[in-house]
Amino acid sequence: MLKRLDRRVALKLGITALVWTMLTATLGAAVVHSSTTFKGLITPNLDGSLFFIAAFLLAALLGVLIEPPKVLLPLTALMCLVGAALFAVVYFSPSWAGITVRTTAAENFATTRVMLFFALMILPAMVGAMLGNLAGGVLNPRQELLRDPSALQEEQSTWWATRQRRDEEQE
């Protein structure tokens, strides 16, 4: 039973990590393709609003998949931070490849841009994550729970239902 549970938990953690990594890379791609810094160097160079929309939608997708807010919100914040940091990764990739030199001015520029992108994305991402989290309860039919009710104990329900149940138990 414990082994089965561990395997399920490991599988879920693995899928969560995979989805988070891929969505973060997508957010990074949105940041890079909407930044004017890479205009003329990376195509397509899209409108600056792309990363706002991307942060909202990708966080919403994450919110649908990850249920507990105490896990979702830090992961959303981390997604914004790493997504913004991917700007610096792309920016410094020619330096790491030995094509250009990494100057102090470039480091300062990249740092301020990363902080700016993070600050601009965090709000739409948090809103998107919470809306996605609310929508997740509707989207998930929980058919697997209907087939195997014993899994209900292992599966966490939506946060408001968990809190309500806990309050009822305390009463």
Place this chain on the structure above:
Amino acid sequence: MRLNRWVLLLALLVGGVGTGFLINAISQFLDANRSYTSFDIAYVPDSFTWQDPDFEHAVAEVTITNDADRSVTIEHLQLHLYFDNEFAGSWYEPWEQIVLEPGASVTVTPRFTVTSNSIQPQGGTAELALGGQMRLAYAQIERTLTVPLGGTVGQVGYDGS
């Protein structure tokens, strides 16, 4: 985690496409940087000359050829002199920016001043090398690119002239 298979599939699909875009962006950026910084920077052989027996000042010639297919402005050129890979001095004169058309070349004559007094006497016997960086600006892109420079001079003694 709610493993709704359609949402999961959508997330993986979006994530896969996004990851592809990111990898493509890095590849494009590296290629663009290689293309823009396509330069041939060469030390002109036997052009290095000590100007005094104390090995305090020296001149050399460096040829810069623009192999890229677009004109470039060399905003800044910084050259240092090394004795056996140890910093010895620099070219301290101010640089006046120049524009290089595609295929054009320019020869600059930096005058080095040795400022590391402890190794200055080794000027005639040490293996000399040049190093530094060059900041380039293009009309097509907003940001400037800084490229590394380097060249081996070899051993050069004071010829007394």
